[in-house]
Amino acid sequence: MCGIVGIVSKSPVNQDIYDALTVLQHRGQDAAGIVTCHKGKLNQRKANGLVRDVFRASHMAQLQGSIGIGHVRYPTAGSSSPALAQPFYVNSPYGISLAHNGNLTNSDLLSMELYQSDLRHLNTESDSEVLLNIFAHELQKLGKLVPTAEDIFQAVSGVHERCKGGYAAVAMLAGYGIIGFRDPNGIRPIVYGRRETEKGAEYMIASESVALDALGFKVVRDLAPGEAVFIDVDGNIELRQCATETHLKPCIFEHVYFARPDSIMDGVSVYKARLRQGERLADKILRERPDHDIDVVIPIPDSSRIAGQSLAAKLGVKFREGLVKNRYIGRTFIMPGQSVRKKSVKQKLNAIGLEFKGKNVMLVDDSIVRGTTCEQIIEMARDAGAAKVYFASAAPPVRYPNVYGIDMPSANELIAHGRTEQEVAELIGADWLVYQDLEDLVASSAEGNKAIKGFDCSVFTGEYATMDVDQAYLDRLAQERSDAVKQKRDKMLTSEGALIGLHNDMS
Ligand SMILES: O=P(O)(O)OC[C@H]1O[C@H](OP(=O)(O)OP(=O)(O)O)[C@H](O)[C@@H]1O
Ligand SMILES: NC(=O)CC[C@H](N)C(=O)O
């Protein structure tokens, strides 16, 4: 799940993009990049690391220009090499940079087409480089010396015809302006907003509304599935529906885990969705165990805090912050390998003994994916003297891979895959495990915007919004991106020679 941003400003844009990326840091902690355009020339800085580590004052000073785009990366394709940090760039036509959130499910086929028919070279295994080249090719074939907004929208239509999967993207055409577009199923989020200044209106496109809030932009609206927006360097804005068939099926996992709670996505307040998740989970517990003996509800920080509060309130049980988080450790789930993730949970969370000692504790998390977190926390709770440890998940069992931009490529790594809830409970060592029902999770989000007819719930159901995802694809994905394969590849990349690429990081 990456974070993307694009800004057309009346003043230098470097600090605004930096600030927006910092606000979106929870969406990707592997690499960060900014490209700005000044007098037709592109200035780029990208490298592995957090935003605060990638950009130093000397870089910022050179990122001149009043339009630009930025990206924070959480890899779902290829490796963690700095060569795959975004934005990506192609020089023809016009000079285009692109930043992408999501995952293409037909990038193998597209890579072949790009090579064989479009005569384009790809230098990495990133599906985002594929997306950029498809967009560039569709624009190039119009053969215009000076592209109009209409040409750009036509190129986006070409992208929708050829690309499958989940994608929200921002692209910058050197000297012309910024484009934002969203896949025809609206799986990945993208929103745009406006800020009034004395010099005129400025525009911003971003993954989450919270980035707009933080920079003083007023949200105009989310892009509709298949829709594109083009803002030229002077601040003229045009929008167009570029897909022939569209459905709004936003990824429900954004509401469970990824998005910040203070974001509003497709009209749904993530905060309120999480409150409702907690309430509905409490209803289920009261239905199934009216005589429960829970003494205290303790959330596993950070993402489950909100659902945990409403769950406790509805159960009529005390809510206590019994686990303290080390704020200097990133999100464990989006870390690259299982051994790093495992180590990080212990470094990250510590129990306050008196909240556990002799009590029947209900731990709450937003979701159980690989089971890394809950297994260790349950052990921690027992070590702290809990009498009984119950576990509640605000999401249903995650049983299927994600193919649209969340790095859960292999079903075998998911603790609930092929297992009953009882079996998972035994494996993680809980005295009792309760999962949210899917219809309650969907209702928690749908109540926020009745116009949304469906969500992408593929990690819970195995039903994918795009038709091209079949078992053969899932098998290939599992082989290419399992933790073991990724670890081997990333180990090779840390050796000196692996930094050879088109974008050497001189730091
Ligand atoms: O079953 P697992 O594979 O462990 O994955 C699920 C856990 O990972 C996430 O937390 P994370 O630490 O990434 O971020 P958070 O601080 O936002 O909760 C999520 O909130 C769960 O706690
Ligand atoms: N999480 C994402 O959105 C990843 C974007 C892209 N697929 C990459 O791996 O860089």
Ligand SMILES: [Mg+2]
């Ligand atoms: Mg968590």
